[in-house]
Amino acid sequence: MAVDLEKILRPVDNPVPPFPPKYMMLAGGEEMVIRQVTRDEIPDILQHVEPLIHVERDYYDVVAARLYSELLAYYRYRVQDEYVLVAQINGELVAVVNGRLLSKDVGMSYHTVALRRGLRVGAHAFATKMEYHIDIIGQKEVLVVAESPIGFRRWMIEYELEKRFHIAHELGGVPSWALTKELFNRARETLVVGRRPVPQHLLEKAQAAILPPTDPPKAPVDLLAATRSLYDSTGTALMSQRWKQEGKA
């Protein structure tokens, strides 16, 4: 008798309440919509995440590679109980956050990637993800790790996360930290923002298409403008060499 192997391989997702979209104004005056995406929209996101895999700056490479695999696994039904939220400004993809349900009471935060730097785009998206776990799904806590110093400052320090070091997080098996409902309530007034319902014109624009980021994170163009001594420990020597090559020395 033939076996439908796909049925065995494919996890059965548990139903969770959908995320009601919200919006917020950034410091720059732009309105950012955060909404849940369906599986059908994942390929549109993947194409904008993939270039970040090659950006060796602030751990974008590691985070983007892992996010890519998580999104692909979600698209291909190879991860249990995952969800994906996107942040958009006029349709432009500016952040992606995702996670999954570890159990009825505990959430597993996966990644927060800002495709536009600054103005708390990533921070707002992360806060919204936590709101989804705690307020919408009704979980008691969310397990979190940081893969970059920026993430550590934003999550562990700003939210004063509790240690759950006896639990290995799904990202790299490293010790987990936890955002509890109590911590979230404490942060609610200062870190969690957003308004509902989203005005129809903003929501329609966001749903119409996931547009590419206009200023995605990039590896430094000029090594002297930034960043890593890993690449070049003698910047002036490099510049001198370049000028010679350009005939400007």
Place this chain on the structure above:
Amino acid sequence: MREVYVVGIGITSFTRLEYPLSEIAAFPAMVALKDAGLSKVDHVYVANMGSARLNHQTGLASAVVDTLSLTPAGAEVIENGPASGASAIKQGFMAVASGLHDTVLVTSAERLREVNNLEATDVVASLSHPLAEYIYGVTLPSLAAMFTRLYMQKYGVTERHLAMVAVKNHDNALLNFFAHLHEKITLEGILDSPEAMTNNPYVAEPLRFFDCCPVSDGGAAVILASAEVAKQLNKPMIRLAGVGQATDTHCVHERAEPTDLLAVRGAAAKAFQMAGVSPSDVNVAELHDAFTILEIVESEEVGFFKKGEGHLALERGETRLGGRLPINTSGGLKAKGHPVGATGVGQAHEIVLQLRGEADKRQVKDARIGFTCNFGGFGNNVVCLVFKREN
């Protein structure tokens, strides 16, 4: 005294620079040497505030002069807190004006981001009085906040005025490739919207996040030369026409009127007197806006506006690009960034660009007289410079 000209300028991005400190000082110096068309100078001054504590490096000038292959020129570090940059320019000015040297390189560097923000804030706070201020937890944001609160009560400055300074300077920084913050902000986004308190939280009330400068790494350089040398280099003749410095009590609370910045007033008056110009002659200025309130107050103390009326000039748009007296066209410390020991040289870099007519989209039309105010301590050691274009 001989006349002194700026014949070369260079700068790094003000941002996070993961380079050795000596490289951060050497790079803008190379650019300045190239700009001037010089390969040697008589002397090198290196402005820096915190290398010993931040970067575990002393003797920075020796490292820089060797990195640049400028040996055997004399070289030394000038440290005067956040006014180190303009102090170093002042030393260079004296060296050329006195006839001791014909060419002087003044370069600068700070690498604050080698440590975390808390440590960087602590290092900067160490410029406060060790027994009367620092031990009680005083930091520069906390001093500035107390100052701001008093100023608001006395002169009617509001948080909206502070935010207007931030918005203006962020707009200017968008036009400056080398600025630290390329972020458009709006009054609605940082002050009026329901999300404003999260977008722009209080750091030290009434100062909010966007009222404070970023913690920056960076370097800048200028080359000073005698008139004889300058004339041979075929560059726009930008004369360092006025140099003024003044001090005030180390402790802010010992001042008769804490809202008066007497060192700013004194330093500016000396610089204008030496240059033979008045504040109303100035076409473009860089003021030390480590906190937004300081741009407003300094604009009064140096004589651009009457005491207590700087915020009204801001309201009228006089200090914007296109206004009567554009202030902080580079983005200022607020948005261009504040690598403390290098800031004063960075200010001079911007003014020379403006007077040369090379400031691109942020160019102030027909700028011929420029002014900088480099503010050390909390107003206890201030250096002001006046630059003139002569051809």
